[in-house]
Amino acid sequence: MLPPRHAPTASLALAALGAALLAGCSHLGLRPAALPDGARADVAVLETTDIHSNILGYDYYKLKADPTLGYERTVTLIRQARREFPNTFLFDDGDTIQGSVLADYQALAKPVGCDQELAIYRAMDAVGYDGGTAGNHEFNYGLGFLSQVTGTPMNVDGGLRKRCDGPHFPLVLSNVYSARDGQPIFKPWTVVTKTIEAYTPDGSRIEVPLKVGIIGFTPPPILDWDKQKLEGKVTVSGVVEAARKYLPQLEAEHPDLVVAILHGGLDTHPYTNRMENGGWYLAGVPGIDALLLGHSHTEFPGPHYAGMQDVDAKRGFVRGVPAVMGGFFGKDLGLIKLALVRRDGRWVVDKADSHGEVRPICRPAARGKAPDCVAPDPAIAPLVARVHEAAIAYVNTPIGDTTVRLSSYFADEGNMTALAPINAAQADYVRRELPKTHPELAGVPVLSAAAAFRTGFGGPDDYTDVAPGPLTLRNAADLYFYPNTLAAVKTDGAGVKAWLEQSARRFNRIDPAKAAPQELINPHYVGYNFDQIQGGIAYTIDLTRPAGERITSLTYHGKPVTPDQPFIVATNNYRANGGGHFPGLDGNSIVLASPDGAREILARWIGHKQHLGPGDLEPTSWHFAPLQTRGPVVFEGAAGKQAVAAAAGLTGIRQLADHGDGTATYAIDLSP
Known part of the structure; x- marks a missing residue:
């Protein structure tokens, strides 16, 4: 314990004198007397x-x-x-x-x-x-x-x-x-x-x-x-x-x-x-x-x-x-x-x-x-105050409208409505720009990878949720949270599968025989590294398998993807240059490094489309392999959003417990 902060008056006077002497020594470049x-x-x-x-x-x-x-x-x-x-x-x-x-x-x-x-x-x-x-x-x-x-x-x-x-x-x-x-x-x-x-x-x-x-x-x-x-x-x-x-x-x-x-x-x-x-x-x-x-x-x-x-x-x-x-x-x-x-x-x-x-x-x-x-x-x-008001006015710039609710509340469970516009915009950009510098790649299929940036890490309000109606720059910034630039990489079927296997580490391995509740989400694998790929591709994630062996039924336009089948994947500069430690992504496979921000590309794509409806967005490209479990498979999310899941076609999700702080525990039914 330190002595009381209020020392006797005589001691304070001596202290003041000592401080003055110390200050004087310091000013003169001399070392003060040792304490x-x-x-x-x-x-x-x-x-x-x-x-x-x-x-x-x-x-x-x-x-x-x-x-x-x-x-x-x-x-x-x-x-x-x-x-x-x-x-x-x-x-x-x-x-x-x-x-x-x-x-x-x-x-x-x-x-x-x-x-x-x-x-x-x-x-x-x-x-x-x-x-x-x-x-x-x-x-x-x-x-x-x-x-x-x-x-x-x-x-x-x-x-x-x-x-x-x-x-x-x-x-x-x-x-x-x-x-x-x-x-x-x-x-x-x-x-x-x-x-x-x-x-x-x-x-x-x-x-x-x-x-x-x-x-x-x-x-x-x-x-x-x-x-x-x-x-x-x-x-x-x-x-x-x-x-x-x-x-x-x-x-x-x-x-x-x-x-x-x-x-x-x-x-x-x-x-x-x-x-x-x-x-x-x-x-x-x-x-x-x-x-x-x-x-x-x-x-x-x-x-x-x-x-x-x-x-x-x-x-x-x-x-x-x-x-x-x-x-x-x-x-x-x-x-x-x-x-x-x-x-x-x-x-x-x-x-x-x-x-x-x-x-x-x-x-x-x-x-x-x-x-x-x-x-x-x-x-x-x-x-x-002035720049705050200017920023609000800036993000309220209109760019289009949507009839689809674009939400990330259940992005980990298969609702890709918040990701589909990003993937569509990225793929469209690459298809137009890549042949200008690499005409030899013009016929290679273009896929796109995106992750939901806002999946509840920061609390029950940390989700993207764009209601049907007008779209503004604010919504584009919400859908694409970070100011990444767009990049495209050349890979093959084996590379796509490895990419998806890394993404599937977002989930825990599930034991069907276990009666106790099992957590779906791996808390040590961040949501922004759960890339979901679209562009004619379809795949299944088998949660009973160990990490690295979970992707099954990988197809492109209904046909099995072969290991040597060439693909271009649109992504962002962070991922293309090694962010998240994805196999084969270390900057050496980049074939397009755009100076344009992914967020700006998305806003321009929406502005060009003007109206987004179900037909403008590719459906979810993946699903969990059917699985019958003895006990529930659970995850945490924002409370009161079961209807959002149902509207997105995720009928096997039900809320179990409202925690009273804006969050809730949900169960997901993986049965056939």
Whole structure:
């Protein structure tokens, strides 16, 4: 326990004198007198991550407020934490500038000028940050845009040499380098110094400077995911290699603490320099006192990481290093409480009195009640009001209409209405554009692969649901959630089957003889990697078989697909370049890399069609193999949507239990 914060008056006077002397020494470039061993201080390291430009608690796809997300509510938690802890540092872990309609508006529809600060950074500057790093989605809009909006001149092809208006805090990134000169495109590290309050062993309060070094990392696979925008312009190293390269430089500045800001999660598979989630290995590099994590859109500490080797998923330690990952979309604040004690003339972390924690903006909802969420900070909305209204007007641009409900509520169970327009638009584009550069491929059948991006991961409102009626750009953005570009790959029947086998890992293996309920969905396989392929193809998924052996009855226009049968598959740049680790998809099979965004291609296709009816959308191309089970096969979904399933032809789905928080348990009848 620390001594009381209200020390005697005489001690305060001495403390003030000491602080003045320390400040004077620092100003003169002299080292202050050493603090006595046994001095203590509590420091809270606060983290935001994966905000994805969700500044306000607002759903641009449904055009309504959403109190369960939004940076404006995270700010409320930040201010609360600052009142609780007099000594705080605030850092951002990346995936900040992309991911919402507002972000696309400022990047694509009406790009901000050099003299304009991006809305998310304007909001963050109102709170005051001490530093941050870049996530993988920072690169989605290209290096020119990234250079501009971060205020970072970059010596790269397409980068800006001049400094534009960017965030008023340092961004560090150590593992991405210019292909021109081999230098990091951001500063790899920096040192932030703040005055903190500490207590001497006799209980006296004193203010002293604390030097915190920060070093940043992004996922190495950005070269695959944004290959078209980055290839030949930058190189990337592994996070461990970058840490070993730059930590000695940082340590030469004699920081009191080193905080690693990694846009990545935890993975204990054997390390490679291409590892997407290298946090477990980064924690093993000597010299790191605290680790900030992100990218995985989950919480650490938390049950998702229970049982991982050398990880304390309750107190928030990774290989002995205090760590935190604060959720996504502004739903949470990450916090590491570091208890510092002075030993041998330096600050060290008292790990027994330190921990990481995730503070949510909403408490779990009681049955039948709305979520209990903190109020938004009133300072944020006025800062972005103008661009918020402009983004709403932008997404309300009409493009057509539909008589079909386009929904992803049961995309995992066979309702492809939300995917059929994407697949139709992608295939149409490839059929028109591919012969211009590859006339020899003009006669090869074109298929299309798409995954439902919104399948409930973010809660009961995280689904696509476009009602019959007018269609706007908002609906196109809802159907195609990410700003991917379109790509097409050349493959064969064996490759298509391997693609579908990988997708089918979305499901658990079902034992027909088991009487207890069995979960349909594999929680470790994300929904956006469940590709569903259309274009005259039909296939069956047999859930009784092990992963990798589930695709049966694979046909093209009613005839069995042969292993050597050639196909072109329209997809997105993420998948074509290796995203999701699909067999044969590593960038080498790409025959068309379009500069056009998949979302824009979809919007143009809808605009050309004008009216979407059942005849414009290909029916579902797959089904589960008939299966009689002793016990129920169950899955979680949005409550009260059984009629949606029935209307889509999924008559074997029934709701079992309404959880009272907007979600429900359903059963699916797989019997013949």
